[in-house]
Structure formats: structure tokens, C-alpha cells
Amino acid sequence: MTSPATTLPRPAATTGQDAPAAPARAYDIGLLVLRLALGLTMAAHGVQKLFGWFSGGGVEGTGMFFASLGYPAPETFAVVAGLTETLGGLALALGLLTPLAAAAVAGTLVNAVSVKWGGGFFAPEGVEYELLITLVAVGLALTGPGRIAVDRLVPRLRAHRVAHGVAAIVLGAVLAGVTLLLRH
Numbered sequence: 493m494t495s496p497a498t499t500l501p502r503p504a505a506t507t508g509q510d511a512p513a514a515p516a517r518a519y520d521i522g523l524l525v526l527r528l529a530l531g532l533t534m535a536a537h538g539v540q541k542l543f544g545w546f547s548g549g550g551v552e553g554t555g556m557f558f559a560s561l562g563y564p565a566p567e568t569f570a571v572v573a574g575l576t577e578t579l580g581g582l583a584l585a586l587g588l589l590t591p592l593a594a595a596a597v598a599g600t601l602v603n604a605v606s607v608k609w610g611g612g613f614f615a616p617e618g619v620e621y622e623l624l625i626t627l628v629a630v631g632l633a634l635t636g637p638g639r640i641a642v643d644r645l646v647p648r649l650r651a652h653r654v655a656h657g658v659a660a661i662v663l664g665a666v667l668a669g670v671t672l673l674l675r676h
Contacts, residue, residue: 516640523638524587530628531585534597538578541570561607562675569671576600584632587641589649591657594633595664601626602668633657 540548549557554574555567563569580596583589604622611617636643636652643649 516638520638520640523632523635524640526628527587527590527632527637527641528585530597530625530632531581531583531593534577534581534600534625535585536581538574538576538581541574542578563671564674564676573600573603584629587637587643590637590641590643590652591633591660592663594629594657595660598626598629598633598661599664599668599671601629602665603671606672630661633661 536546537548539545540550541554542551544550544553548554551567551570551574554570558566558569558573576596577600580593580600583593584597601622605619605626608617608619608622611619613620615621634654634657636657643652
């Protein structure tokens with residue numbers, strides 16, 4: 493009689509070099525779902541600001557809102573926010589330059605959190621939605637896109653490194669901080 497351990501298939505011995513690509517695992521599919529949900533949501537918010545789609549204010553309406561919040565050159569900031577959300581969201585959905593795309597989303601949402609900070613935690617006035625998006629973006633920057641991503645086709649990006657995510661998040665936080673300092 494054989495033991496259960498002897499009936500299990502054993503992985504082939506490899507040296508770690510030129511190993512065949514493994515099929516997508518559950519976490520790769522999970523990361524894809526997170527990237528698509530977050531990325532497409534942010535891209536939709538961006539086109540609201542840029543083009544007024546999905547009942548958005550467009551550049552003019554978003555600019556007026558930004559002016560009421562104390563941002564200088566409010567229409568310029570509306571375009572920057574719209575482009576950051578649209579391009580960052582689409583790149584995140586595709587898994588393209590994932591740490592930078594996630595940092596762009598997180599940096600934009602840091603500003604949103606600061607604007608809504610006095611309203612408590614829970615929606616509609618609170619920061620729970622914005623904070624959740626920010627932290628999911630940070631998590632994706634740190635974990636990487638998974639294997640179902642355009643980054644896997646780019647040799648320098650194929651192997652995600654936590655340092656890339658940390659550097660991108662620091663860059664996003666610095667730029668978000670500079671933007672907040674410009675508010676009056």
C-alpha cells in the first residue's frame with residue numbers, strides 16, 4: 493500500500509533558469525480583477541473631469557469646483573487631475589507601468605481625502621471611499637500587477653520589485669504634497 497505522499501505528482505527539478513512559464517494562478521486573476529475595477533473606475537472619473545462624460549463637469553465645471561477648494565489655475569489642475577486619473581487608471585487596468593500608475597491614482601486620491609477630511613469617515617461626506625481607493629492603489633504598487641499584465645512583456649518590468657512600488661508611492665506622495673501646498 494502506498495502512502496498519500498507517494499501518489500502526489502512531484503514538480504520537475506529545475507535550476508530556476510529558463511523555467512517554463514507557469515499558468516496564471518488565483519492571485520494573478522485576483523490582481524487582474526482589482527486592477528480592472530480600480531483602473532476603469534479611475535479612468536471613468538478622469539473622463540468626467542476632461543470631457544463631462546458620465547454626468548461629469550468637464551474641464552470648466554471641474555475647474556470651478558477646484559477654484560472653490562482654493563487650487564490656483566483651477567482649470568489647469570482640472571486637466572492635470574483628469575489626465576492623471578484617466579491615464580493612470582487605464583495603465584493600471586492594463587498592468588502597464590503598474591507601480592507608477594498606482595502611485596498616480598494614490599496621489600490624486602490623497603488630494604481627494606484631504607478635501608473631504610472634515611466630513612468624518614463614512615460616506616457621503618466621509619473619506620471611506622477615497623481612502624479605500626488610495627490604499628488599494630498602494631497595495632497594487634507594492635504587490636505588482638501579477639502575471640496577466642502588459643508589464644510582463646517589458647523585460648525590465650517583468651520581475652516586479654517592491655522597491656519599484658515603494659519608490660513610485662514616495663514620488664506620488666511627494667507630488668500630492670506639493671499640490672496640497674499650492675492650495676490656499
